[in-house]
Amino acid sequence: MSTLAPVTPLSAPDALASSDLGLPTEVPLDERDGRYLRAAIALADRGRSRGNRPFGAVLVSPEDEVLGEAWCNTSETGDCTGHAETGLVREVSPRYSREQLAQATLYSSGEPCVMCAGAIFWSNVRRVVYGIDAQRLRAFRGERLDQRDAELSCRDVFAASPYPIECIGPALVEEASQSHRGAWKL
Numbered sequence: 001m002s003t004l005a006p007v008t009p010l011s012a013p014d015a016l017a018s019s020d021l022g023l024p025t026e027v028p029l030d031e032r033d034g035r036y037l038r039a040a041i042a043l044a045d046r047g048r049s050r051g052n053r054p055f056g057a058v059l060v061s062p063e064d065e066v067l068g069e070a071w072c073n074t075s076e077t078g079d080c081t082g083h084a085e086t087g088l089v090r091e092v093s094p095r096y097s098r099e100q101l102a103q104a105t106l107y108s109s110g111e112p113c114v115m116c117a118g119a120i121f122w123s124n125v126r127r128v129v130y131g132i133d134a135q136r137l138r139a140f141r142g143e144r145l146d147q148r149d150a151e152l153s154c155r156d157v158f159a160a161s162p163y164p165i166e167c168i169g170p171a172l173v174e175e176a177s178q179s180h181r182g183a184w185k186l
């Protein structure tokens with residue numbers, strides 16, 4: 001028997017209104033961060049079109065060079081660790097120095113889970129911008145146990161780091177939510 005507490009049953013549209021539900025407040029982004037977060041959201045849609053859960057991530061240098069991009073490929077590969085951010089770290093960490101990665105920003109269409117937050121920590125990436133937050137995502141996931149995430153915020157993982165990891169989000173919530181509409185029914 002599961003010891004997990006029941007999930008508060010929010011409907012997806014309700015989850016988008018943060019006012020009286022105690023949901024995280026959306027953070028405004030500048031043009032540059034908005035542009036790359038939208039690129040991550042586009043990757044989420046691309047991954048979804050291939051039958052995966054809709055998550056995407058992109059890593060960008062301070063000189064606006066895209067160092068890597070990935071979408072969640074768990075359905076395509078059968079690899080439960082195939083989340084977008086972890087896949088992205090796996091792709092870029094052999095190719096760039098830890099010093100280069102420390103200067104980069106990782107954009108993720110959704111708030112990183114505990115595994116991805118750990119991978120981001122090990123990569124030495126120190127700035128993260130994400131779209132839809134984990135709480136709103138739970139409204140899309142529904143109450144199915146096999147779709148439940150670990151309810152530990154990426155910020156708790158980053159806070160355990162010996163150096164600061166800046167974490168910005170939720171942002172572009174409405175745009176980031178679009179990728180998830182109808183994607184968790186099966």
Ligand SMILES: [Zn+2]
Pocket residue numbers: 083084085086112113114115116117
């Ligand atoms: Zn993850």
